[in-house]
Amino acid sequence: MSENSNKPTMDKGAAVRDGFSSKFGIIAAAAGSAIGLGNIWKFPYITGQNGGAAFIIIYLICIALIGAPVMLSEFLIGRRAQRNAVGSFKKLAPGTPWFLTGWMGIAAAFMILSFYGVVAGWTIHYVILSVTNAFSSWVEGESVEVFVGLISGADGKWWLPVLYQVLFMILTSAIVLGGVKDGIEKYSKILMPLLLVLIIALDIRAITLPGAGAGVEFLFKPDFSKIINNPASVLDALGHAFFSLSLGMGTMITYGSYIGKKENLGVTSIQVTIADTVIALLAGLAIFPAVFAYGIDPAGGPGLVFMTLPAVFAQMPLGALFAVMFFGLLTVAALTSSVSILEVVVAYFKEELNMTRTKATIIAGSVITAFGAVCSLSYSDISFFNKAIFPTFEFVLEDGTWTFLQQHNFFDWFDKISANFLLPLGGLFIIIFVAWKMKKEDVKDEVSNSGALKVGYFVVFEVLAKYVAPIGIILVFLHSIGVLRLISWALGNK
Ligand code: TRP
Numbered sequence: 001m002s003e004n005s006n007k008p009t010m011d012k013g014a015a016v017r018d019g020f021s022s023k024f025g026i027i028a029a030a031a032g033s034a035i036g037l038g039n040i041w042k043f044p045y046i047t048g049q050n051g052g053a054a055f056i057i058i059y060l061i062c063i064a065l066i067g068a069p070v071m072l073s074e075f076l077i078g079r080r081a082q083r084n085a086v087g088s089f090k091k092l093a094p095g096t097p098w099f100l101t102g103w104m105g106i107a108a109a110f111m112i113l114s115f116y117g118v119v120a121g122w123t124i125h126y127v128i129l130s131v132t133n134a135f136s137s138w139v140e141g142e143s144v145e146v147f148v149g150l151i152s153g154a155d156g157k158w159w160l161p162v163l164y165q166v167l168f169m170i171l172t173s174a175i176v177l178g179g180v181k182d183g184i185e186k187y188s189k190i191l192m193p194l195l196l197v198l199i200i201a202l203d204i205r206a207i208t209l210p211g212a213g214a215g216v217e218f219l220f221k222p223d224f225s226k227i228i229n230n231p232a233s234v235l236d237a238l239g240h241a242f243f244s245l246s247l248g249m250g251t252m253i254t255y256g257s258y259i260g261k262k263e264n265l266g267v268t269s270i271q272v273t274i275a276d277t278v279i280a281l282l283a284g285l286a287i288f289p290a291v292f293a294y295g296i297d298p299a300g301g302p303g304l305v306f307m308t309l310p311a312v313f314a315q316m317p318l319g320a321l322f323a324v325m326f327f328g329l330l331t332v333a334a335l336t337s338s339v340s341i342l343e344v345v346v347a348y349f350k351e352e353l354n355m356t357r358t359k360a361t362i363i364a365g366s367v368i369t370a371f372g373a374v375c376s377l378s379y380s381d382i383s384f385f386n387k388a389i390f391p392t393f394e395f396v397l398e399d400g401t402w403t404f405l406q407q408h409n410f411f412d413w414f415d416k417i418s419a420n421f422l423l424p425l426g427g428l429f430i431i432i433f434v435a436w437k438m439k440k441e442d443v444k445d446e447v448s449n450s451g452a453l454k455v456g457y458f459v460v461f462e463v464l465a466k467y468v469a470p471i472g473i474i475l476v477f478l479h480s481i482g483v484l485r486l487i488s489w490a491l492g493n494k
Pocket of ligand 1: 036246
């Protein structure tokens with residue numbers, strides 16, 4: 001079929017199982033999945049909500065000890081099985097309930113892409129605002145007003161964010177329809193490096209703003225009391241580690257199945273992990289100095305990027321140009337991620353339910369778009385949608401008493417349930433599967449390409465996968481629901 005030995009072995013039955021064609025292509029596509037709104041939109045605002053540097057340290061620990069080994073686990077499951085997220089478990093552990101892990105991933109994909117498309121839609125609106133050079137005339141505080149106006153559908157324009165979300169989902173579906181290799185791989189290779197250059201340019205502008213120091217300090221000077229008094233923040237850090245690295249729902253299993261048998265999975269995992277982390281930190285460095293310089297509340301939530309960066313662009317030479325490029329690239333970064341989420345569902349529909357790619361994409365795309373519209377409208381003033389229908393499971397310690405946080409709307413609910421619950425749980429099952437269910441010889445065979453590669457790190461991976469990561473995830477869960485605090489209280493050493 002092909003002389004290119006980089007290609008994964010083709011499954012005769014599954015005609016359209018295309019693979020990535022080069023080493024750089026794999027990294028660009030996997031990093032393209034990982035790097036997205038999670039890094040530039042979500043990381044800064046949850047860091048802001050959780051008090052800054054101390055949260056970042058916990059996040060980095062989660063990335064290193066849990067995220068990296070889970071990523072390698074996903075890659076190796078997918079490449080070994082040559083199947084989608086559900087089919088991989090069926091193939092490697094036939095007749096067992098392990099495939100339910102894949103199902104959970106499919107559920108998570110629906111939820112995540114629903115709100116992801118909404119945020120990407122806002123990004124498209126900001127591309128248009130920057131093309132029309134709107135930022136340059138904004139007076140102080142206007143960026144906040146504009147953002148709130150957009151998401152809440154001010155002036156009867158409730159349909160505007162929905163329209164952008166639908167548009168974004170159509171783009172996502174169109175790329176998935178065409179397959180992965182010729183679309184995503186190709187332009188991930190150009191656009192990812194460009195994004196990096198732009199973020200660095202923004203960093204330079206942001207940290208030279210008058211009053212930027214407070215922002216840098218917020219990012220790098222930890223105050224651990226903020227974490228200790230708010231156990232939910234550790235779960236936020238873990239959940240975000242999974243979200244940002246695209247882990248816990250089978251994205252990297254699916255992409256792993258497209259990786260050639262000669263590639264070094266261990267090295268690839270580390271490279272993707274580092275690229276993702278660096279971009280997140282650089283995004284934080286672009287945003288927090290501006291947050292403090294312009295007196296915006298760092299805990300302001302999902303609007304943070306949209307309210308701060310326009311204010312920075314307004315103050316920059318060639319600000320409008322940078323704005324167009326930044327929001328344009330952010331839309332593209334979101335697209336390379338959203339495609340990887342939709343691909344999980346489509347690969348599953350296609351291989352397990354025997355649908356054509358077209359039918360799978362249309363069904364999955366439409367259902368997710370409908371959920372997404374509901375998420376979008378939950379910010380509007382249409383009362384049916386914005387009622388806080390779902391109770392939250394978060395609580396914080398305030399002035400010595402536990403208080404439940406306010407209830408969340410659909411958007412928050414989808415976000416929290418998927419990122420803080422489904423992804424870490426999925427990751428837990430995935431890593432337990434590799435460490436305890438698969439045969440050690442098989443795991444080693446897969447990461448070493450049947451002995452062709454030296455895998456001196458294997459012992460480290462084994463310890464992390466067997467003990468550190470699973471125990472870590474369980475402890476974070478227990479901590480976040482207050483169980484650990486309860487135990488230490490019961491033991492009398494609070
Ligand atoms: N990681 C992407 C981001 O940071 C989003 C994403 C893509 C994702 N695929 C995923 C999140 C799978 C969770 C699971 O924007």
